[in-house]
Amino acid sequence: RTDLDAPEIPYDEAVDFTEASQQACGKLFLELWSEDMERGFPLPRGCYYRSFTGTDPRREIELVFEPKSGLRKNTLYQMVFNGYMKDVLDRLTGDLLRTEFMQVIPMDDMSLRPYEAIERGVVRLHPDGPIPKLDAVDAQPEFNKQTGFKLVGGYNNLLELKSGDQLGFELMGGEDRANRIRSGCRIRIFLWPFTQWQTTSSCIAGCVVGGEASFLCDFIKCDAEAIVPGMNLNVIKLTLGALRPFWEGFGDVYNWRKARIRVGAITMPPGGFFAQRLAAQVTDAGILSNTDFNDLYPDYVHSVGDLIWKAPSEGQTVAKVISVAGGGNTKPFREDVNNILYARLTLSSTLLARDDTFQDVHFRITLPPGYTCKQPVPGEVNAWEAPTTLPAFGTTVPQGRGTPDDGTINHGWSTSGNTCTFTPAHPYGVVYQGSSLIVRIQVDNPRTALQQSDETNRWTFRMAGRGLCGESLCVKQGEDREYNFLSSPDPFYQSNNVVMGRIVRASIQPTVFDLRGVRDPSQDLHIFFQTEQEVAGGGEIRLKSPYGFNFGVPECTAADLAETYYATDG
Secondary structure, eight states: OOTTSSOOOOOOOOOGGGGBBBHHHHHEEEEEEESOOOOOSOOOOOOEEEEEEESOOEEEEEEEOOOOOSSSOOOOOOEEESOOSSSHHHHHHHGGGGGGEEEOOOBBOOTTTTOOOOOOOEEEEOSSOOOOOSOOOOOOBBBBTTTTEEEOOOOOTEEEOOOTEEEEEEEESSSGGOOOOOOOEEEEEOOTTTOOOOOSSBEEEETTTTTTOOOOOOOOEEEOSSSSSSSSSOOOEEESSEEEEEEEEEEOOOOOOOOEEEEEEEOOOOOOOEEEEOOOEEEESSTTOOOSOOEEEEEEEEEEEEEEEEOOTTTTTTTEEOOEEEEEEEESSTTSSSEEEEEEEEOOOOOOOEEESSSSSSEEEEETTTTTEEOOOSSSTTBOOTTTGGGGTTTTOOOOBOOOOOSSSTSSEEETTEEEEEEOOOOOOEEEOEEEEEEEEEEEOHHHHHHHTOOOOOOOEEEEETTTEEETSSOOOOTOOOOOOOOOOOEESSSSOOBBBOOOOEEESSOOOOOSSSSOOOOEEEEEEEEESSHHHHHHHOOOOOOOOOOHHHHHHHHOGGGOOOOOOO
């Protein structure tokens, strides 16, 4: 869990399948990740949960996906739960490493085949992780419960992380000397969000001069490790002191004494996240036995002090529009009303609503000037949901067609001028980083034509949030960052849509008017029209005729009209 103050879900609380919501997902999951970079972890249509008592007490938590947007085969997925294990040692017997803590069961269609499982997996503790000991001892390292792990270096309660930055924190041990942090202790810093961080295997750490007068800090070994073996290196591991042959080189930290440590040479995640804490764990690496391979008596806390946040790196936010060929922009002319456009989005930060203000988090799509984003007429189906039949999807399944839920006046989609804004349900409404969304947007087109190359024909995307930082503590992050819609050459996706002008005073004149007898099988046609926009060199004019006309093989011949048709000055 990243928030010790988050309310616990009572055991007897339940959400039914028919009530499944993305709000329930936000209570249960902090992160959803997939190695499928194009579609990401499919954004759930909703989550629901229930509990069972009796001889087999358990909780069931279920995610429901959009049609044709489930899990892909042979694809790696990760889910980060917002929860913790209580009274594990009191209720479990036998080898803790062999205990089944959870089962993961992909199911088939929940409407047609609600009890048909496809696969099953078992979740256990990893054998290389620190294992709680049944025989707790008095002399074990602990954090100070109020300020044991304090992030420092920010401004107005916020620390924005950028490439090349160092991470600074203050370390304080327990109140009693028996619970001191000292040489032979190991500190692990858990880097949230777990699925975004991928630092290097080695780092640099040392005490800040002046952090604590006359404090012994000769040596700190800095490494990185993965919570999930073989996956992202998302934990910084600090070993305090050195074994020579006894543990030495780092002073005792307890009661009022503290050490200020700075960690460098860490790689920042490419994605972004809003204001949040980190977590830390201290263990005994083998102080009494003079060894360096143990991890005994873990004590775990969340950071206090500054909250950290990071803006996404360039190119991490994916936003593009679906072309005419892909099923969008079916009314492309100026002044057309109720045109339907589709936008594909992959967020680079998770948007999680955390309070009841309805103001702490949102994302916004801004269309080029002249467009009017319209609020569709409410119906039984989410009017912002894209159909499964868009040509852009082809035959690919899953489609990556996540749909943020639309709901009440306090959450869902709102429109103003050329902007469409989505606000998750409060609290716990969520849109996960990396999930692919397809949004159906109803618009009135601009009154004037707009070419694709026009500098003002620019779609932008913005996401903003306060994270764990309340309104009175710090500003909303990301409010000043805009990301352009961008698309590589693709028949179904593009960076913007053209708004076509209208050709007026168009007419066609044959050169043979004889309607008697056999008609001349070949003749010239004179075509007249008036354009609204300049067609630069390299442009073209296309003429489409009714069935039966033949403009020549292999191609037709086009030329200017006779000189008598053109008027000149003078």
